Amino acid sequence: MLAEALVAQNIAFGIIATVMIVGAFRVVTSKNVVHAALWLVCVLAGAAAQYLLVYAEFVAITQILVYVGAVMVLFLFGVMLTRARIGNESELNNKNWSLGIPVALVLFAAMAIALVGGFKDEQLPAPSKAIRIDTQSISDTIFTPYLLPFWALSFVLLIAVIGAIVLARKD
Amino acid sequence: MMIALTFPYWAQSLLRVLGGLVAVLLPAGTIVYVFLFKMMSFMQSRLGPMEAGPYGSMQLFAEVGKWLQKEDIMPERADHSIFRIAPLIVLASTFLLVAVVPFGPDAWFTNFETGVFYALAVSSISVLGILIAGWSSANKYSLLGGLRAAGQLIAYELPMVLAVVGVVIQAGTMNMQQIVVAQNAGEIFGWNGLGNPYILTQFIGFAVFMVAVQAELTQAPFDMPIAESELVSGYMTEYSGFRFLIFFIAEFATAGVFALIASVLFLGGWGVPFSWFGWHGMGDVSNWMNIVGPLIMFTKMMGLVFLIMWIRFSYPRFREDQLQRFAWKVLIPVSLVNIMLTAVLKVVF
Numbered sequence: 001m002l003a004e005a006l007v008a009q010n011i012a013f014g015i016i017a018t019v020m021i022v023g024a025f026r027v028v029t030s031k032n033v034v035h036a037a038l039w040l041v042c043v044l045a046g047a048a049a050q051y052l053l054v055y056a057e058f059v060a061i062t063q064i065l066v067y068v069g070a071v072m073v074l075f076l077f078g079v080m081l082t083r084a085r086i087g088n089e090s091e092l093n094n095k096n097w098s099l100g101i102p103v104a105l106v107l108f109a110a111m112a113i114a115l116v117g118g119f120k121d122e123q124l125p126a127p128s129k130a131i132r133i134d135t136q137s138i139s140d141t142i143f144t145p146y147l148l149p150f151w152a153l154s155f156v157l158l159i160a161v162i163g164a165i166v167l168a169r170k171d
Numbered sequence: 172m173m174i175a176l177t178f179p180y181w182a183q184s185l186l187r188v189l190g191g192l193v194a195v196l197l198p199a200g201t202i203v204y205v206f207l208f209k210m211m212s213f214m215q216s217r218l219g220p221m222e223a224g225p226y227g228s229m230q231l232f233a234e235v236g237k238w239l240q241k242e243d244i245m246p247e248r249a250d251h252s253i254f255r256i257a258p259l260i261v262l263a264s265t266f267l268l269v270a271v272v273p274f275g276p277d278a279w280f281t282n283f284e285t286g287v288f289y290a291l292a293v294s295s296i297s298v299l300g301i302l303i304a305g306w307s308s309a310n311k312y313s314l315l316g317g318l319r320a321a322g323q324l325i326a327y328e329l330p331m332v333l334a335v336v337g338v339v340i341q342a343g344t345m346n347m348q349q350i351v352v353a354q355n356a357g358e359i360f361g362w363n364g365l366g367n368p369y370i371l372t373q374f375i376g377f378a379v380f381m382v383a384v385q386a387e388l389t390q391a392p393f394d395m396p397i398a399e400s401e402l403v404s405g406y407m408t409e410y411s412g413f414r415f416l417i418f419f420i421a422e423f424a425t426a427g428v429f430a431l432i433a434s435v436l437f438l439g440g441w442g443v444p445f446s447w448f449g450w451h452g453m454g455d456v457s458n459w460m461n462i463v464g465p466l467i468m469f470t471k472m473m474g475l476v477f478l479i480m481w482i483r484f485s486y487p488r489f490r491e492d493q494l495q496r497f498a499w500k501v502l503i504p505v506s507l508v509n510i511m512l513t514a515v516l517k518v519v520f
């Protein structure tokens with residue numbers, strides 16, 4: 001049986017998805033590094049909006065905090081500090097850019113198969129059921145069954161930080 | 172709840188949008204007049220604006236009118252579309268930020284479960300606007316100002332987040348409403364006459380948070396990004412007329428909103444200690460708090476902004492390296508220790 005159709009959610013999903021796809025294309029076709037980075041912000045913020053649509057509030061906010069607020073800011077910071085010019089640049093594209101197409105297709109296929117196979121025809125419950133992926137259950141999952149991977153991940157990050165410091169120090 | 176039941180959804184949404192406009196523009200205007208025009212003048216033994224309206228209270232309208240009718244000037248070699256978007260991104264961040272502040276038991280715009288986290292996330296969006304404002308102006312002073320601002324805002328965002336963690340641990344929730352309730356229903360060693368405002372138990376967190384707010388707002392002594400003696404006006408150099416007005420409103424509105432958030436986190440928000448009226452939890456709070464709550468919030472906001480402005484008018488500017496060192500070597504370690512202490516004490520009590 002079909003659950004109640006989530007009309008508003010579906011329309012919003014369509015609009016945001018369109019913006020994200022257009023943005024993704026503009027990231028690779030734009031002739032200016034800063035413009036490309038700003039289109040990437042659009043895509044990442046769109047992903048956050050999509051998370052909100054499936055009630056994943058915490059994940060959506062993390063997406064904004066990490067990607068829009070930190071990663072993209074550092075990215076723009078680095079680009080502006082080194083080479084960003086105003087106006088079009090002709091040498092932005094790598095010679096082997098066409099290699100990216102098969103990689104993208106394979107990735108798309110792998111993710112599509114994983115998603116379709118994983119969720120089959122499961123549907124989101126209607127909002128009236130007020131399901132919420134609450135923050136507490138996320139933290140319970142991270143700190144109980146996934147504690148070891150979490151530690152491993154933190155350790156990898158720590159190593160990266162120390163490595164960066166070692167590389168940056170001159171003495 | 173009474174209000175929520177009598178209006179249809181579209182009217183509620185409209186009311187919330189209007190309420191958001193008021194919650195952003197009213198504090199901004201009040202802060203500029205009371206502190207920037209009057210308090211600074213009194214501290215410098217002068218009267219400040221006196222001509223427009225009684226005691227110059229209409230001065231702000233005159234200023235806004237002046238900015239609105241100015242010519243819209245843009246450098247010829249600027250990146251025009253981005254130059255136009257940049258101030259809007261900064262202002263949008265302010266509006267997103269106010270959406271999460273509760274003003275009363277039912278007087279809120281959104282009641283996110285992870286409200287504090289949301290506030291910290293959207294406040295970082297303004298950095299993006301500042302960076303691209305500096306870059307798109309095609310001016311070396313602007314670019315330097317933008318880069319300095321980004322470096323500073325990234326550095327001070329960390330102590331701010333870490334300072335909030337202490338409050339979240341103590342309240343056991345990230346929801347702004349529940350943080351307010353936890354403070355007003357709390358008690359200090361069995362005495363509940365004052366509730367338990369977290370400024371007492373989280374004073375280190377409060378101090379770190381307010382310093383970080385000062386830096387996030389790029390108010391002196393953290394105004395290196397717009398240092399007028401070396402960078403003209405930093406990332407705002409090329410902006411004039413209404414585009415500058417947007418930056419200006421965003422600066423003081425964000426000051427107000429950050430003060431509101433600080434008053435929710437540390438000063439008990441809209442609430443009065445619940446024991447005064449025999450309330451026990453959210454369910455008992457009377458409806459009149461929806462009217463009194465915003466006034467209480469406004470009073471607390473004015474107090475905190477007074478602190479911010481007092482420091483702004485009193486201290487000379489930090490040097491760039493001092494500023495970065497202060498964030499990374501003082502504030503972050505202090506707030507980490509605060510988190511550890513809070514966690515230990517939370518388990519003990």
